[in-house]
Amino acid sequence: xxxxxxxxxxxxxxxxxxxxxxxxxxxxxxxxxxxxxxxxxxxxxxxxxxxxxxxxxxxxxxxxxxxxxxxxxxxxxxxxxxxxxxxxxxxxxxxxxxxxxxxxxxxxxxxxxxxxxxxxxxxxxxxxxxxxxxxxxxxxxxxxxxxxxxxxxxxxxxxxxxxxxxxxxxxxxxxxxxxxxxxxxxxxxxxxxxxxxxxxxxxxxxxxxxxxxxxxxxxxxxxxxxxxxxxxxxxxxxxxxxxxxxxxxxxxxxxxxxxxxxxxxxxxxxxxxxxxxxxxxxxxxxxxxxxxxxxxxxxxxxxxxxxxxxxxxxxxxxxxxxxxxxxxxxxxxxxxxxxxxxxxxxxxxxxxxxxxxxxxxxxxxxxxxxxxxxxxxxxxxxxxxxxxxxxxxxxxxxxxxxxxxxxxxxxxxxxxxxxxxxxxxxxxxx
Amino acid sequence: xxxxxxxxxxxxxxxxxxxxxxxxxxxxxxxxxxxxxxxxxxxxxxxxxxxxxxxxxxxxxxxxxxxxxxxxxxxxxxxxxxxxxxxxxxxxxxxxxxxxxxxxxxxxxxxxxxxxxxxxxxxxxxxxxxxxxxxxxxxxxxxxxxxxxxxxxxxxx
Numbered sequence: 270x271x272x273x274x275x276x277x278x279x280x281x282x283x284x285x286x287x288x289x290x291x292x293x294x295x296x297x298x299x300x301x302x303x304x305x306x307x308x309x310x311x312x313x314x315x316x317x318x319x320x321x322x323x324x325x326x327x328x329x330x331x332x333x334x335x336x337x338x339x340x341x342x343x344x345x346x347x348x349x350x351x352x353x354x355x356x357x358x359x360x361x362x363x364x365x366x367x368x369x370x371x372x373x374x375x376x377x378x379x380x381x382x383x384x385x386x387x388x389x390x391x392x393x394x395x396x397x398x399x400x401x402x403x404x405x406x407x408x409x410x411x412x413x414x415x416x417x418x419x420x421x422x423x424x425x426x427x428x429x430x431x432x433x434x435x436x437x438x439x440x441x442x443x444x445x446x447x448x449x450x451x452x453x454x455x456x457x458x459x460x461x462x463x464x465x466x467x468x469x470x471x472x473x474x475x476x477x478x479x480x481x482x483x484x485x486x487x488x489x490x491x492x493x494x495x496x497x498x499x500x501x502x503x504x505x506x507x508x509x510x511x512x513x514x515x516x517x518x519x520x521x522x523x524x525x526x527x528x529x530x531x532x533x534x535x536x537x538x539x540x541x542x543x544x545x546x547x548x549x550x551x552x553x554x555x556x557x558x559x560x561x562x563x564x565x566x567x568x569x570x571x572x573x574x575x576x577x578x579x580x581x582x583x584x585x586x587x588x589x590x591x592x593x594x595x596x597x598x599x600x601x602x603x604x605x606x607x608x609x610x611x612x613x614x615x616x617x618x619x620x621x622x623x624x625x626x627x628x629x630x631x632x633x634x635x636x637x638x639x640x641x642x643x644x645x646x647x648x649x650x651x652x653x654x655x656x657x658x659x660x661x662x663x664x665x666x667x668x669x670x671x672x673x674x675x676x677x678x679x680x681x682x683x684x685x686x687x688x689x690x691x692x693x694x695x696x697x698x699x
Numbered sequence: 700x701x702x703x704x705x706x707x708x709x710x711x712x713x714x715x716x717x718x719x720x721x722x723x724x725x726x727x728x729x730x731x732x733x734x735x736x737x738x739x740x741x742x743x744x745x746x747x748x749x750x751x752x753x754x755x756x757x758x759x760x761x762x763x764x765x766x767x768x769x770x771x772x773x774x775x776x777x778x779x780x781x782x783x784x785x786x787x788x789x790x791x792x793x794x795x796x797x798x799x800x801x802x803x804x805x806x807x808x809x810x811x812x813x814x815x816x817x818x819x820x821x822x823x824x825x826x827x828x829x830x831x832x833x834x835x836x837x838x839x840x841x842x843x844x845x846x847x848x849x850x851x852x853x854x855x856x
Contacts, residue, residue, distance in 0.1 A: 272708040272835070276849045286840065289853040296851075312742075321738050323838040331842055339843030350844035511730070523732045525804050525827070527844060534842065 278345065278461065279561045286340030287554065300551045301333045320518070320535055330539050334547040338554040342481070342491050345460040345557070346473055349496025350530045352538060353489060353550060357456060357476025358388055359543035360490025364452060364474050365421060367529065367537045368500075370507050371397040374418040378405035378435070379665040380428035383655035385454070386662065389423075402665070405433050411443050420449050420504065426465060426604070427457040429640075430614045430650055430674040431667030432588040434600040441469030448502045456480070456641070457610040461564045468604065471498040472529075479641025480610070482556040483563050487549040492533060496526030508532055514540070563643065566679040568608030573682045574675070574689065578615050583693050588667065589613040611677040612640045614650075620671040623696045624649045627673060630695030633688040634675065645678035645685055700809045705802075705824035711831050714799045714821055717774035720828070721766055721797070723750040723788055724779035727757045733779040734758070736803070736829040743832060748773065766791040775799045777828050778806050785811030793818040803827055 276284070287298045306325040308314035317324030325331055335353050343351035354360040365375070377389055379402035386402075393400050403410040405424050422444040424435045437453065444451040450471035455463060459480045465473050475481060477489040500508040500521040508529060511517040514536050521528035538544065568591075575589035590597040591609040601609050617623040628636050634647040638654055648654060650668050663669070677685065720740060725747075726733045737747050737758055748769055749762035756762055763769050766776060766788065776792040778785060778801065785808035792800050792815060800815040802808065802824045812822045823831075833839035834846045 272712070272848065281849060284849045284851065288840075288848070288850055291854045294853055316738070316742060321735055322742060323833055323841050325841060333841060336841050336843045340840050340845055343843065343845040344847065348845060350842070352843055516730075518730055523730065523735055525732065527830075530844070531842075 281344050282341070282461075282560050283558045285344035286337040298334060298337050298551055298554055300547050301328075302547050303332075304328050320515075320531065328547070329542055329544045330534060332544075332547050332550070334554075335545055335550040338477075338489075338545075338550040338557075339491065341554055341557055342460075342475070342477070343493050345560075346455075346464055346493045347460075347466050347495075348473065348493035349526050351491050351493045352530060352534045353477070353491045353545045354538070355490065355543040355545050356488045357454075357474065357478060357490035358384055360476075360492050361385065361452075361454065361474040362388060362392060363533060363537045363541060363543065364472055364492045365393075365423075366541065367533045368450070368505060368508060369393075369396070369398050369420055372399075372418060373420040374399035374401070374416050375421050375423060376401050376403060376411060376414055376419055377422070378424035378428065378433070379403060379662070380405050380431050380433040380667060381423075381425055382429040382454070382456075383650070383658055387657050404665075405435055405440075408436070408439055408443065411440060415443070415447050419447055422449065422451045423454070424451075425454040425457065426463050427590065427610055427612070428667070429457065430588070430612060430672075432590045432595070432597065432609070432613050433667070434590050434597040434604060434609070436600055437465050437468040437470055437604060441471075444471075445469070448499075448504050450498050457612055458605060459560060459564060459610075461560050462568070462605050462607050462610060466493070466495045471495050476641075477553045478639070480564065480567070481560065481641075482553040483559065483641065483643055484552075484556055485639055485642035485644065487552040489545050489549050489553045494529050494533075496530075498529070500529055512536065563679055564608075564610075567611035567677060570679065570682045570685060571611035571613065571677040572608065574677055574685060575613060577686050578689070581693065583617070583697060584615050585618060586616040586669075586672075587613065588615065612674065614668070614672050614674045616669055617671040617673060617696055619696060619699060620669075621649075621651065623699065624651075624671045624673055626699055627692040627696050630692045631688050632691065633680070633684060640674075640676035642676065643679050645680060645688075646676040648674050650674050700807075700812075702825060705812060705822050706826055708835075710821050711823055711826065712835055714775055714801065714823065715828075715832055715836060717798060718744065719746045719748065719772060719774040720777050721748040721750050721769060721773045721775070722777045722779065723766065724784075725749040725751050725754075725757055725762070726779075727751070727754045727762075733803075736777075736779075736827065739829045740832070743837065766795050766797075769795065773797045775801055775828075777801045777803065779803050780806065782806055782808045782811075786814055789814040792820060799823070801826070801828055
């Protein structure tokens with residue numbers, strides 16, 4: 270009986286969430302391209318809308334193809350469940366929206382994806398939620414800004430793009446000492462390289478657009494929750510108290526370990542509406558089937574390229590935490606023993622002009638604003654992804670005017686190094 | 700206490716095939732977890748027997764003051780009470796010839812489990828009957844929950 274067997278990670282990337290379709294026998298994940306679902310009878314419809322039974326009502330709230338993708342991610346991360354969204358930013362804003370109310374306070378690492386920094390600064394401010402950014406490496410900095418209203422700590426497993434590795438257990442301990450959850454953006458590592466819930470985090474968010482999907486085809490985001498955080502500890506009335514948006518239902522008391530996830534789906538996703546399309550969920554679920562194969566090649570290529578760049582005197586500050594000289598090497602060995610993913614930065618001493626000359630001389634790396642594609646990608650953050658940040662904020666995120674970010678793909682590494690040589694030679698003749 | 704012993708998938712699946720379920724501590728308030736579980740089991744073909752001295756009927760079924768007041772056989776005793784109440788409930792479950800004792804989330808009682816096990820009842824602890832039914836026989840996977848199940852076998856249901 271397969272229910273008694275503990276399956277390995279690669280088996281679960283292929284099978285979790287997707288059983289043969291009971292009606293047709295279809296082996297691949299069917300794409301349920303439907304907005305809505307016929308009810309068996311009025312009583313069943315009532316039971317679904319009252320959340321008394323697991324049933325499909327409307328694809329803004331749930332869809333069988335999306336559910337397969339959600340369960341696959343939840344399974345790989347060891348969570349109680351997952352809820353998918355139209356994008357990574359939609360996922361993390363919904364994850365926060367579900368647990369916050371006006372007057373609350375969030376503490377976040379300052380080494381974050383630029384889109385997250387912008388979202389937090391502007392959207393949380395509009396909702397009257399206080400915010401402090403801290404140096405993620407400095408535990409006293411985290412402790413120092415905690416207030417009685419702090420309701421969530423937020424950081425990335427591997428900081429984008431500076432390569433900071435978070436001491437997840439230490440920050441989780443600080444969060445739990447204040448009875449609040451730790452939320453981790455695990456987009457760069459994926460569950461293949463690191464499972465933050467195993468280290469004490471409570472919520473994991475992803476841009477599935479990146480390594481999970483893996484091919485740069487589809488936007489999507491997903492929130493995974495452990496089911497272990499005590500939302501009834503008195504500090505989260507938005508989850509524990511009877512909900513006026515759901516005829517007085519107390520989500521955590523009624524659904525226990527599934528309370529936060531039910532609230533996230535049945536209220537936040539229902540009401541804010543950032544649903545993922547079934548076709549995107551299909552492509553992302555399919556992408557996950559090759560996650561271990563791809564991540565091994567991403568990591569091996571990134572390690573080789575980081576070592577190549579580190580040895581070249583035309584380059585400085587190679588930020589790959591997999592290098593033995595990285596200040597994050599010890600944390601990387603603890604949290605990311607399988608490798609430090611494939612996104613990192615390096616500096617060209619010639620500054621802004623050198624950065625642009627380098628990028629324009631490349632012919633295999635694609636110049637675009639994405640990471641985590643099978644294809645190798647390159648960008649100049651100061652003029653693109655992190656353009657909205659001030660110079661101080663740029664420095665806080667570890668970005669200089671000549672910083673280049675690469676997302677190393679799964680091509681032959683010799684070809685990638687050949688291409689980078691072209692760029693470095695062009696800078697040399699500037 | 701070795702909780703895994705009381706969360707065995709094979710035992711859980713066997714208990715889920717039994718139809719007559721007495722629910723001790725079932726609330727008449729339809730927003731309480733016990734009411735959600737009972738309604739779900741009722742809708743999925745189980746005969747539910749409320750055990751709650753404060754109510755006359757719940758979900759259309761007669762409510763009894765104790766397990767010993769129930770006429771006819773009981774297969775499973777599903778418990779939504781505080782852990783201290785479990786040993787007495789376990790003794791009653793044994794006395795009425797129930798086949799299984801099922802203790803819901805956070806209803807953890809080593810003594811109660813021991814009483815039932817000694818009388819050869821199957822025991823499940825810190826698990827929800829609704830969730831386990833939905834995991835193995837129902838639609839838990841429709842809402843993105845982690846069933847933990849991996850199978851390439853087609854279920855013709």
